[in-house]
Amino acid sequence: MWAGLAVVVLWASAFPAIQVAAPAMGAIGLSFARLAVATVALVAFAAITRARLPRPRDLGWIAACGFFGMAAYQLLLNTGELAVPAGTASIIVAAAPLVSVAVARVLFRERVSPVMIAGSAIALGGVAFVCLARTGVSLSASVWIVVAAMVVQGIYHPLQRPLLARYSSVEVACYAMVAGTVMTLPLVPFDLGGLLGAGPGPWLAAVYLGLLPSAAGFVLWAYAVARMPVVVSTSLLYLVPPVAVLIAWVWLGELPVPAELLGGAVVIVGVAVISWAARARRR
DSSP states (O other): OHHHHHHHHHHHHHHHHHHHHHHHHOHHHHHHHHHHHHHHHHHHHHHHTTOOOOOGGGHHHHHHHIIIIIIIHHHHHHHHTTTSOHHHHHHHHTTHHHHHHHHHHHHHOOOOOHHHHHHHHHHHHHHHHHHHHOTTOOSOHHHHHHHHHHHHHHHHHHHTHHHHTTSOHHHHHHHHHHHHHHHHGGGGGGGHHHHHHOOHHHHHHHHHHIIIIIIIHHHHHHHHHHHSOHHHHHHGGGGHHHHHHHHHHHHHOOOOOHHHHHHHHHHHHHHHHHHHHHHHHHO
16 A cells, blocks of 8 residues: 555656656657656666566567556657646546556456445546636647546556566566657657757656656556555555645646645545445455
């Protein structure tokens, strides 16, 4: 549980950091810089800990994780946040657990109780409430791009389960990050100017994104997913928007409106209901 909560803070801080780096580096440039920094850190750590190489039969799952969780998610979110506020983007992405639960149900036949469904509905209602509070944001193309980022992130979470049954959390995060970096590399020439011309501020934000929300965050997330049901682990992600709104307020001056704070409280209630239902079912 503590690993999942640490991920909440790290991933919440990623949304305002993207707003700092993306305008200067470009969506593709930031994606590659973030993934490359995370890949170097994870490969170095994997070498120190003598991580295993993946077996050929698992390369398909690794490619899927790299595409959905790393390459596609980074590119879509960075592009969307060029126009969508950090707090609002985090709220949209918070709906990813609902996609994860559906995928886990279809692929792995994971059981979902009526109480868990009710908790998801409460949390999603809080997400919708906060979205409506942002009156300046309409359903523009940028918003739909962030929605697409939410969908691919939701698909990614349960795809780790078969790999985590055979590999450590560090190994799975490293494999997926390397795959995502390789997939993003051919797109770099489209944003090469921004990547090379960005100042120290955007680069510091990109390095931070690579080392903490990406490298440390995905290792901790894989650790959490391996030890909790998908519906429980992904429900923690509903806590990201309230934390992201707070960080964006402190870092970027994006002042939250009272309706956003109320919606964040509703999200927390939904998470509590899902966690309680999961504990009751295990007992």
